[in-house]
Amino acid sequence: MQVHMDRIACAGAVSISEKFRPLVGTSISNCAKCKSGFVRIRCSPFSHKSEQIYDLRSYISNSPKSSRSKGRVALVYAKADPGVAMDKKSGNYVVPAAQKAWTYKEYGGAKDVLNLDENVPVPDVKEDQVLVKVCAAALNPVDFKRRQGKFKATDSPLPTVPGYDVAGIVVKVGSKVEGLKEGDEVYGNINEKALENPKQYGSLGEYTAVEEKLLALKPKNLDFAQAASLPLAIETAHEGLERSGFGPGKSILVLGGAGGVGSLVIQLARQVFGASTIGATSSTSKLEFLKSLGADVAIDYTKQSIEDLPEKYDVVYDTVGQCDKAVKAVKEGGIVVVLTGAVVSPGFRFVVTSNGSVLSKLNPYLESGKVKPIIDPKSPFSFSQLVEAFCYLETCRANGKVVISPIP
Helix, strand or coil: CEEEECCCCHHHHHHHHHHHHHHHCCCEECCHHHCCCCCEECCCCCCCCHHHHHHHHHHHCCCCCCCCCCCCCCEEEEECCCCCCECCCCCCECCCCEEEEEEECCCCCHHHHCEEEEEEECCCCCCCEEEEEEEEEEECHHHHHHHCCCCHHHCCCCCEECCCEEEEEEEEECCCCCCCCCCCEEEEECCCECCCCCCCECCCECEEEEEHHHEEECCCCCCHHHHHCCHHHHHHHHHHHHHCCCCCCCEEEEECCCCHHHHHHHHHHHHCCCCCEEEEEECHHHHHHHHHHCCCEEEECCCCCHHHCCCCEEEEEECCCCHHHHCCCEEEEEEEEECCCCCCCCEEECCCECCHHHHHHHHHHHHCCCCCCCECCCCCECHHHHHHHHHHHCCCCCCCEEEECCCC
16 A cells, blocks of 8 residues: 655654554655655555554644645545556556465365365456455355355356455456446455355455446445455345334344344444334343444343343344244234244345445445444454364354455
């Protein structure tokens, strides 16, 4: 990443260097005797710390442009370098023919079938797609269920690069792409329908090809790891709330409120949909966490039966597969949203549709901090630790999303 600041006095350059060197963790080149007219800060865009450079904006927000600024400066622009070679004549990124990616050639357990392959073809870009240099990815239950062969009938051909959630930098655009350009920082869920012919080349490699309509510009205040944690989970949370007819003045109970989807259901219900009352269930150790997300009532499912709650709810959002219990906590005429397990009336299940416009709609809530990504404390896992990350996810003990970052 390079951050250029207009006409900085040497004293100011040194001051800024000392302030932000610990933040970015990389070298900072000061202008020698004010000859260069700017300070250049370099750091890897694949480091989650690199995005914190945006903190510079608040540090210098009231600073005028002046060569005699005495440490006050004006930020001109900040841009991440995807680490891909660029052709000097055309100005286009030079994308290799092969990439490093995790693959499986048969269905089975993570330790048995996942392999790190250094010669996987970089996918071709169709006219409505962009090629993304992946900076971070996140894991979802659908990833390991698919790898286990539970959706063989509609799966992509083997070998497969797994992964749905992505955050990265556009390095190539298709002929009919209009809203994105090379260098844009984006995030999204790469599969429009999670279980209907998902892509053969997913997000757990260096490159992935994605339809423009499935992506959104990355919120400026989030790093790549934070952004990668969001797409599938926040789209699922949002679509379930929309389909249930949830809105201002209604109450909701979230089963599994500390999980990747549940934690976002609570936040969206409060900040976006205007919930009157939010109840949420989790284990004893996570009750305060539920309240910090916006839950009014935090319920310890190990001590209190869902069926016997004194209050009934307009909507029960079941993320854990307990529809038989959920229906007993819903008001007459209410709705139960079910993500997994058997469905009992008045419950309904849906398969999320990836949609970049939903992410764009929610970006203001993310950039304002009203809605926050929740990443498991063990994350991020490095790219080489993918098997370990999957094994951890499959224990169902994660508190938030499991993220892979950086991806080389």
